[in-house]
Amino acid sequence: MSLTVQMLGTGWAFSKKYNNTNALVQYKGYNLLLDCGFTAPAALHELNIKPYQIDGVFITHLHADHIGGLEEYAFQMMYTYKKKPVLFIPTTLRQAIWDYSLRGGLENPGENITSLEDYFDVHEIPVGVRTEIASGFTLETFLTKHIPDKPSYAVLLNDHFFYSGDTCFDLKLLNTLFYQRNCTAIFHDCQLFNPETVHATLDDLLTLPLEMQKIIYLMHYGDNMENFTDKIGQMTFAKKHQLYSFPLEEKSIY
Ligand SMILES: O=c1ccn([C@@H]2O[C@@H]3COP(=O)(O)O[C@H]3[C@H]2O)c(=O)[nH]1
Ligand SMILES: [Zn+2]
Numbered sequence: 001m002s003l004t005v006q007m008l009g010t011g012w013a014f015s016k017k018y019n020n021t022n023a024l025v026q027y028k029g030y031n032l033l034l035d036c037g038f039t040a041p042a043a044l045h046e047l048n049i050k051p052y053q054i055d056g057v058f059i060t061h062l063h064a065d066h067i068g069g070l071e072e073y074a075f076q077m078m079y080t081y082k083k084k085p086v087l088f089i090p091t092t093l094r095q096a097i098w099d100y101s102l103r104g105g106l107e108n109p110g111e112n113i114t115s116l117e118d119y120f121d122v123h124e125i126p127v128g129v130r131t132e133i134a135s136g137f138t139l140e141t142f143l144t145k146h147i148p149d150k151p152s153y154a155v156l157l158n159d160h161f162f163y164s165g166d167t168c169f170d171l172k173l174l175n176t177l178f179y180q181r182n183c184t185a186i187f188h189d190c191q192l193f194n195p196e197t198v199h200a201t202l203d204d205l206l207t208l209p210l211e212m213q214k215i216i217y218l219m220h221y222g223d224n225m226e227n228f229t230d231k232i233g234q235m236t237f238a239k240k241h242q243l244y245s246f247p248l249e250e251k252s253i254y
């Protein structure tokens with residue numbers, strides 16, 4: 001079986017060219033959306049993908065380029081398609097995503113709509129626990145070094161496909177993924193300028209061994225990406241809308 005990835009966008013938070021870095025991952029017929037930023041509804045429309053074709057959404061953290069499209073998604077699914085979508089949310093983000101991000105727009109006391117569960121079939125994901133989200137499809141989260149005291153998570157699918165979300169350079173995690181967990185694909189955020197702020201810089205990623213670079217796909221990059229196409233070593237720039245396919249063995253938590 002293969003896992004396929006299609007990036008709805010590959011840009012940084014302020015990109016005006018590449019959309020938000022959000023990904024549609026398909027495995028055994030299950031469509032998982034990794035993050036749903038403010039450009040995601042338009043990006044899905046660009047790909048002629050309807051909201052109801054998504055089987056579940058996973059959220060890495062609460063920045064708008066990762067959750068800003070959830071209000072439209074929630075309203076569309078409730079009022080247009082009359083379906084309750086699945087939301088996979090790291091346990092530590094479950095209350096905050098409602099109280100501090102979605103409640104203002106989604107709460108409707110007059111209709112007794114007062115919680116995240118009124119819109120979503122909510123599945124909390126405990127960090128570091130390999131969780132089966134669909135038959136043979138497992139998801140495991142890692143706390144990333146992004147904004148101090150604001151939890152942000154990376155995700156590992158079926159032990160082999162890693163998606164960084166937003167993180168600073170974390171050599172220890174990358175070594176664990178590559179040498180111990182035998183990762184075969186690493187989609188990683190990449191800040192094209194120095195010094196490091198709250199994302200891994202290209203210069204830091206270029207210090208990685210070449211055999212690791214060969215499986216790294218760079219995303220969450222600036223609009224000046226085209227100035228760097230010959231400056232990324234053995235790594236690859238992930239491109240918006242391109243389909244990437246990775247063979248995966250079946251995984252179960254049993
Ligand atoms: O301490 C901070 C907090 C934020 N920021 C910027 O705001 C952006 C928010 O989305 P993002 O996480 O994709 O990227 C972040 C950075 O571009 C920053 O440079 N330093
Ligand atoms: Zn971001």
Ligand SMILES: [Zn+2]
Binds near residue numbers: 061146166
């Ligand atoms: Zn962020």
